[in-house]
Amino acid sequence: xxxxxxxxxxxxxxxxxxxxxxxxxxxxxxxxxxxxxxxxxxxxxxxxxxxxxxxxxxxxxxxxxxxxxxxxxxxxxxxxxxxxxxxxxxxxxxxxxxxxxxxxxxxxxxxxxxxxxxxxxxxxxxxxxxxxxxxxxxxxxxxxxxxxxxxxxxxxxxxxxxxxxxxxxxxxxxxxxxxxxxxxxxxxxxxxxxxxxxxxxxxxxxxxxxxxxxxxxxxxxxxxxxxxxxxxxxxxxxxxxxxxxxxxxxxxxxxxxxxxxxxxxxxxxxxxxxxxxxxxxxxxxxxxxxxxxxxxxxxxxxxxxxxxxxxxxxxxxxxxxxxxxxxxxxxxxxxxxxxxxxxxxxxxxxxxxxxxxxxxxxxxxxx
Numbered sequence: 577x578x579x580x581x582x583x584x585x586x587x588x589x590x591x592x593x594x595x596x597x598x599x600x601x602x603x604x605x606x607x608x609x610x611x612x613x614x615x616x617x618x619x620x621x622x623x624x625x626x627x628x629x630x631x632x633x634x635x636x637x638x639x640x641x642x643x644x645x646x647x648x649x650x651x652x653x654x655x656x657x658x659x660x661x662x663x664x665x666x667x668x669x670x671x672x673x674x675x676x677x678x679x680x681x682x683x684x685x686x687x688x689x690x691x692x693x694x695x696x697x698x699x700x701x702x703x704x705x706x707x708x709x710x711x712x713x714x715x716x717x718x719x720x721x722x723x724x725x726x727x728x729x730x731x732x733x734x735x736x737x738x739x740x741x742x743x744x745x746x747x748x749x750x751x752x753x754x755x756x757x758x759x760x761x762x763x764x765x766x767x768x769x770x771x772x773x774x775x776x777x778x779x780x781x782x783x784x785x786x787x788x789x790x791x792x793x794x795x796x797x798x799x800x801x802x803x804x805x806x807x808x809x810x811x812x813x814x815x816x817x818x819x820x821x822x823x824x825x826x827x828x829x830x831x832x833x834x835x836x837x838x839x840x841x842x843x844x845x846x847x848x849x850x851x852x853x854x855x856x857x858x859x860x861x862x863x864x865x866x867x868x869x870x871x872x873x874x875x876x877x878x879x880x881x882x883x884x885x886x887x888x889x890x891x892x893x894x895x896x897x898x899x900x901x902x903x904x905x906x907x908x909x910x911x912x913x914x915x916x917x918x919x920x921x922x923x924x925x926x927x928x929x930x931x932x933x934x935x936x937x938x939x940x941x942x943x
Contacts, residue, residue, distance in 0.1 A: 579723065579810055580745045583698035585686040586720040586728035587705060589665070590737035592682035593622035596661055597651045599714050607649055608632065610641055614650035617827045621653065625737055661713065668708050672701050677813045685725055687813035699742050706740065722748070724809035726761055733759070748807040753780035760804055762797060770794070779805055822858045823916025824848045831870040831909035838910060842899055845915045846892045853917060859884045863891060865898040866914035877901045885917050
């Protein structure tokens, strides 16, 4: 089959966590809502569209969010409940195709080239799915349709919320050419700054760059960006994605710099990581320590062992070794500490590894 004949749909739920809270609690409807921890170091997980009008967005400090929107309603939320709702959404997907690749709890790719109901047009399937999500679950989703995953994902963002967009093969290059570089899959703030530094601000300018130059600047991601600029993405929709890492992180109520405090928090993180590894039955040999300082500077250090990392006795000695490579002091305290286990050699181009924010009662160690 020609790659241009594929029919890929990307479904992305609109402000998923916040929308579920508004659906379940009528008092929250039409009001600015943020899901997350309402504390000094709290972070917005999801913001309702009413809150986004004030500039509130995910990953924002809750203090900043409340400053932007004084009437903001903060809800702690329940990941277990959101997972249940996500399962209900996937049950709808399965009425049309079994070729489903979840990207996260609130978005997924569907390959409907060959679908269960024999519907010719992918846009008709996307419309049905959106309508069923609204009718059966009282939630809204946005859908993107195209011949590959890259374009389908971009299309789903194009008319949010409750939108639908199709990018046909004959319009793909023009669409990509006008696309801001920040909208490309895999281009975060750091990569965007590097793109700008070499004069790339949109898809057309990216297309003018040679494969050699992009590879020199961006390494393994260079060929990916080269192909994306030309509308090329031959990755299949993978039904069972191989998990590449398991991680956890914690943000402290106050920055810490005492050696004893850092070691205690490292120990707690190792125990939590071991629980997650056991729960997910994950096997990996590479341990990564992530540190974010009080000034938001972030560094990571990794070490690969010769055996699978499963238990506290496997992980704690390596974690302590990594911590010795980290400089911190009262003038340069630690704001966040994270640990993850991954498989060495795993392809980490897209997407980036997932970090899980722990919900713990953090001690106030002082600065």
